[in-house]
Amino acid sequence: MKYLTVLLVLAVAFWLWRSNRKADKVPPPKPSSAKAPGTPQPMLRCAACGLHLPQSDALTGRQGSYCSAAHLKQLEGG
Numbered sequence: 001m002k003y004l005t006v007l008l009v010l011a012v013a014f015w016l017w018r019s020n021r022k023a024d025k026v027p028p029p030k031p032s033s034a035k036a037p038g039t040p041q042p043m044l045r046c047a048a049c050g051l052h053l054p055q056s057d058a059l060t061g062r063q064g065s066y067c068s069a070a071h072l073k074q075l076e077g078g
């Protein structure tokens with residue numbers, strides 16, 4: 001009967017250890033620095049193709065803003 005008690009204590013300890021590990025695995029919440037949906041953003045116009053895009057997605061060159069690196073290269077030559 002003594003061994004059964006030891007086994008029971010070990011089983012409970014193992015179960016507690018396992019549930020603690022599970023709790024540790026929960027990923028931390030993502031930082032809220034990501035742009036919030038619905039927040040108005042200044043829109044810029046690509047100097048090459050005229051596409052309108054949010055300022056955070058635009059590439060800024062010497063002569064204006066661009067929707068992509070390809071268009072920046074196209075107008076500013078690299």
Ligand SMILES: [Zn+2]
Binds near residue numbers: 048051
């Ligand atoms: Zn463009």
